[in-house]
Amino acid sequence: MPRLxxxxxxxxxxxxxxxxxxxxxxxxTYVLVSQQLRTGEVSFNNDTTTSSTGQPVxxxxxxxxxxxxxxxxxxxxxxNDALETMLTQGGVSLAVVGTAAVAFGWxxxxxxxxxxxxxxxxxxxxxxxxxxxxNLNERIALDGPHDEIKELADTFDxxxxxxxxxxxxxxxxxxxxxxxxxxxxxxNRALLEIAVERTAVSPEVRQLGETLLAVNxxxxxxxxxxxxxxxxEREIVERSYVDLADIVEHVVAQVSEGPVTVCAEPGExxxxxxxxxxxxxxxxxxENGLRHNLPEEGWVRVTSDTRPDGTAVLVVSNxxxxxxxxxxxxxxxxxxxxxxxxxxxxxxxxxxxxxxxVARAHGGDVCAEPRNGGGLVVTVTLPxxx
Numbered sequence: 001m002p003r004l005x006x007x008x009x010x011x012x013x014x015x016x017x018x019x020x021x022x023x024x025x026x027x028x029t030y031v032l033v034s035q036q037l038r039t040g041e042v043s044f045n046n047d048t049t050t051s052s053t054g055q056p057v058x059x060x061x062x063x064x065x066x067x068x069x070x071x072x073x074x075x076x077x078x079x080n081d082a083l084e085t086m087l088t089q090g091g092v093s094l095a096v097v098g099t100a101a102v103a104f105g106w107x108x109x110x111x112x113x114x115x116x117x118x119x120x121x122x123x124x125x126x127x128x129x130x131x132x133x134x135n136l137n138e139r140i141a142l143d144g145p146h147d148e149i150k151e152l153a154d155t156f157d158x159x160x161x162x163x164x165x166x167x168x169x170x171x172x173x174x175x176x177x178x179x180x181x182x183x184x185x186x187x188n189r190a191l192l193e194i195a196v197e198r199t200a201v202s203p204e205v206r207q208l209g210e211t212l213l214a215v216n217x218x219x220x221x222x223x224x225x226x227x228x229x230x231x232x233e234r235e236i237v238e239r240s241y242v243d244l245a246d247i248v249e250h251v252v253a254q255v256s257e258g259p260v261t262v263c264a265e266p267g268e269x270x271x272x273x274x275x276x277x278x279x280x281x282x283x284x285x286x287e288n289g290l291r292h293n294l295p296e297e298g299w300v301r302v303t304s305d306t307r308p309d310g311t312a313v314l315v316v317s318n319x320x321x322x323x324x325x326x327x328x329x330x331x332x333x334x335x336x337x338x339x340x341x342x343x344x345x346x347x348x349x350x351x352x353x354x355x356x357x358v359a360r361a362h363g364g365d366v367c368a369e370p371r372n373g374g375g376l377v378v379t380v381t382l383p384x385x386x
């Protein structure tokens with residue numbers, strides 16, 4: 001059984017209290033009127049049995065006695081009819097006025113709960129944002145008397161402000177730390193390259209230098225990925241016309257030949273956004289498909305198309321190891337990779353995280369599901385070009 005809303009419960013409370021008060025008022029009126037009528041009947045009887053001087057009159061023995069009894073009977077019936085009429089008409093009036101009171105109670109409850117609906121709508125918009133830190137700059141800014149609802153709205157605004165500052169500080173920290181780390185890594189790479197290229201270097205030292213260069217390159221990719229992740233999490237303000245088909249052709253053309261075959265089926269898929277970020281999105285998906293693939297006879301397929309509603313769709317599928325369906329959501333978390341990929345792939349674990357951030361920054365979304373026989377099918381949807 002569905003639970004009643006607060007508005008419905010308040011209306012029932014208002015209507016119930018009004019009904020109880022009306023019934024009590026009708027009952028008290030009935031008792032008072034009944035007592036008053038009985039008092040009048042007793043006074044009438046006393047008047048008929050006493051003389052004008054207050055002396056008792058002997059009981060009647062003629063026809064007037066019968067007339068007096070009939071008069072009393074008629075009076076009692078009139079009193080009963082009056083009380084019955086009062087109850088009937090009072091009950092009908094109470095029902096009509098009670099219905100009107102319930103209707104007014106429904107309207108008044110809705111009016112009183114309107115600020116609470118505003119709080120709920122704001123919270124719903126923030127919760128429906130594609131990323132956790134989107135729309136945190138929005139505030140309720142409720143006007144009106146300083147009551148409980150305004151206190152709730154003000155508290156909610158303070159919470160949003162603190163969350164906004166927290167996420168903003170986190171983004172600034174990652175960006176500043178990445179910039180600070182990029183300089184020493186660049187210096188290390190230059191020194192290692194100079195040391196390796198010397199002719200008097202022994203093979204052991206040269207091999208060590210090449211290993212350190214590979215480690216340094218991985219750290220550089222990690223920092224670049226962090227910077228890109230921070231920048232792509234922000235909503236795209238300046239948008240330009242982009243066709244995903246052109247990006248697919250450009251990215252696939254830059255892929256060097258190897259044991260994995262890359263095939264492209266670029267279909268017209270216009271959208272609006274940042275062409276550099278969208279190119280990185282496609283590049284990350286293709287590199288991810290190449291990196292996590294079969295050692296021989298593997299393939300990566302990249303297609304783009306437009307749905308009937310104008311939505312641009314990019315699909316990247318590849319062969320590879322079998323991935324459990326419950327493990328797929330972890331692939332989109334930063335630095336979260338499957339156990340069988342950690343030591344076999346040189347990536348930093350940010351590829352799909354960047355893809356998701358770029359897609360959501362453009363107002364789109366990305367989903368992945370395991371492919372039958374192994375591998376992954378990643379689908380990116382972006383808004384239609386406007």
